[in-house]
Amino acid sequence: MEYVKVKFPTRRRVYIDEEENGYTNEVLRIDAGTHDFELGNLANYRPASRTVTVKDTTVLEPLEIAFYRKEDE
Amino acid sequence: MTRARLAARLALAGWALLAAACASLPPENPPLASYAPESGYRFERLERGDNSDELFVIVTFSGGGTRAAALAYGVLEALRDTTIEWQGRRRALLDEVDVISSISGGSFPAAYYALRGRRIFDEFPDRFLYRPIQTSLVRLALWPGNWLKLAAPSYGRSDLAAEFYDREVFGGATYADVIARNRRPFVVLNATDMTTGTQFPFIQDQFDLMCSDLAGVSLARAAASSSAFPGGLTALTFRNYAGSCQYRQPAWVALAAADHAARVNPRRSARAENRLSLAADGPARPYIHLTDGGVADNIGLRGPLEAIASTNHPWSVLRLMNRQRVSRLVVIVVNAATNPATGRDRSAAVPGLIDTLSTAATVPLDNYSFDTVELLRSTVSEFDTGARLVEGCNRLSAGKGAQCALELPVPHKVELYPVQVAFEYIGSREERAWFKNLPTSFELPRETIDKLRALGRRLLAEDPQFQNLLKALNGCLAGGATTC
Numbered sequence: 001m002e003y004v005k006v007k008f009p010t011r012r013r014v015y016i017d018e019e020e021n022g023y024t025n026e027v028l029r030i031d032a033g034t035h036d037f038e039l040g041n042l043a044n045y046r047p048a049s050r051t052v053t054v055k056d057t058t059v060l061e062p063l064e065i066a067f068y069r070k071e072d073e
Numbered sequence: 074m075t076r077a078r079l080a081a082r083l084a085l086a087g088w089a090l091l092a093a094a095c096a097s098l099p100p101e102n103p104p105l106a107s108y109a110p111e112s113g114y115r116f117e118r119l120e121r122g123d124n125s126d127e128l129f130v131i132v133t134f135s136g137g138g139t140r141a142a143a144l145a146y147g148v149l150e151a152l153r154d155t156t157i158e159w160q161g162r163r164r165a166l167l168d169e170v171d172v173i174s175s176i177s178g179g180s181f182p183a184a185y186y187a188l189r190g191r192r193i194f195d196e197f198p199d200r201f202l203y204r205p206i207q208t209s210l211v212r213l214a215l216w217p218g219n220w221l222k223l224a225a226p227s228y229g230r231s232d233l234a235a236e237f238y239d240r241e242v243f244g245g246a247t248y249a250d251v252i253a254r255n256r257r258p259f260v261v262l263n264a265t266d267m268t269t270g271t272q273f274p275f276i277q278d279q280f281d282l283m284c285s286d287l288a289g290v291s292l293a294r295a296a297a298s299s300s301a302f303p304g305g306l307t308a309l310t311f312r313n314y315a316g317s318c319q320y321r322q323p324a325w326v327a328l329a330a331a332d333h334a335a336r337v338n339p340r341r342s343a344r345a346e347n348r349l350s351l352a353a354d355g356p357a358r359p360y361i362h363l364t365d366g367g368v369a370d371n372i373g374l375r376g377p378l379e380a381i382a383s384t385n386h387p388w389s390v391l392r393l394m395n396r397q398r399v400s401r402l403v404v405i406v407v408n409a410a411t412n413p414a415t416g417r418d419r420s421a422a423v424p425g426l427i428d429t430l431s432t433a434a435t436v437p438l439d440n441y442s443f444d445t446v447e448l449l450r451s452t453v454s455e456f457d458t459g460a461r462l463v464e465g466c467n468r469l470s471a472g473k474g475a476q477c478a479l480e481l482p483v484p485h486k487v488e489l490y491p492v493q494v495a496f497e498y499i500g501s502r503e504e505r506a507w508f509k510n511l512p513t514s515f516e517l518p519r520e521t522i523d524k525l526r527a528l529g530r531r532l533l534a535e536d537p538q539f540q541n542l543l544k545a546l547n548g549c550l551a552g553g554a555t556t557c
Contacts, residue, residue: 001382001455003484005482016384017323017324017325017328017384018324019323019389019392020392021395021396022396022485026482026484026485027484028484029384029394030384030391031341031382031383032337032338032341033325033328033332033338034328034331035325035328036325051328053332059460059462059463060462060481
């Protein structure tokens with residue numbers, strides 16, 4: 001079992017491999033491997049998606065995957 | 074009789090045999106006109122009704138012929154008679170079952186429940202459990218009228234068995250009838266793909282790979298595939314129309330296959346590659362041969378374990394956990410595995426060929442089943458350890474003063490209840506030995522079946538995790554330790 005935390009300034013739905021999987025800023029459980037992360041069809045964040053290989057995490061040290069608001073640029 | 078007349082008669086007989094053989098092709102699984110993820114037999118398509126996700130219950134039924142079917146049926150009866158308090162009202166635990174995963178003999182009560190719901194309790198004992206199914210199958214195979222059919226290369230004893238189940242057990246029902254019922258539990262009958270050695274679940278997600286419509290497949294053929302015990306019964310053949318329905322693999326498949334060389338998660342990569350192989354255009358494998366589900370996993374727990382530990386599963390429970398939809402997860406494993414006594418070691422004689430072959434065929438399966446149950450235990454322990462670790466760190470840091478408080482985020486908390494119903498948990502050695510020496514057959518004496526039904530109920534009531542669940546849900550099982 002691996003752990004990730006998708007970071008974003010507000011609470012948003014998190015899509016992993018195109019499937020809904022909880023919310024931003026929460027620790028989510030996931031199986032090891034390469035996954036696609038997105039925040040849905042809204043266009044006001046960047047990057048549009050992130051492809052990340054998740055491995056060697058612990059519940060105390062989840063992998064943090066950050067997204068940003070476009071207006072923060 | 075002249076030589077010419079004899080030759081003519083032989084030619085006629087040969088022609089009749091050929092015609093009969095050609096006419097007795099088994100029914101084909103229909104092609105899928107176009108890939109339609111919004112329809113078909115899929116977990117997310119079934120109406121939840123009153124069944125909540127918060128209490129998520131998975132039940133697995135193992136293989137083991139009528140022995141397994143009767144034990145599984147006894148557990149279903151016990152779940153019907155178990156009352157819990159959930160979301161402000163009292164209800165039967167059976168109505169909270171979300172998924173049933175079954176193998177071989179266990180697939181008969183599973184399929185029947187998928188089709189008829191609670192009517193199983195009025196119909197199934199006489200339609201299946203108490204019937205001399207084995208005798209009927211042997212008679213059918215020995216009846217000369219069927220020899221012509223059996224002579225066809227694409228028709229085997231399991232096709233004959235499937236016709237019998239279709240007529241006598243399932244009344245001609247197909248998956249279209251199960252889809253029309255449109256309610257949980259999602260029932261997954263499992264067979265084994267002979268070529269890849271992997272589990273083959275009868276769900277639309279699997280049939281999508283072959284561009285085939287599961288709705289047109291009979292429950293009898295699914296149950297016959299799941300219970301095609303090697304040797305006694307033949308494999309069943311399914312058509313693969315891959316490449317003809319504009320199918321699109323889920324996003325994770327390409328990513329997991331690309332992980333192969335890096336060995337990040339070999340199990341996930343293997344699942345992706347298996348999907349790619351089945352769906353390869355051409356198709357690369359135009360026919361798929363399915364044998365007993367027990368060859369890949371005799372307790373039906375591997376699929377549920379993947380659903381609990383992976384977000385990339387057609388009915389992923391982990392996704393539901395991440396969405397905070399599940400707060401209690403119950404996994405009830407009903408395992409009718411036996412361990413027949415043998416006098417082999419009382420003699421210096423070299424064990425015979427049959428003894429050796431049957432040992433070679435069954436021991437690896439039993440060992441694999443043991444490891445599968447251990448995997449469930451370690452998965453549960455991983456969830457518990459993770460949650461306890463974070464809570465412990467938060468408590469320790471808070472104890473050092475407010476300025477040290479960490480408040481580490483905790484993953485959504487899920488309470489897990491792994492429940493096991495298996496002969497090895499029978500207390501009395503004598504009674505345990507009796508059950509562990511029952512044969513694997515589609516025919517058992519009525520009193521043996523009644524004993525298995527009662528045992529399923531008793532072992533469920535005695536399981537410590539089941540008792541914890543009843544305590545947590547203010548529940549009781551009629552006739553069990555906790556009075557209702």
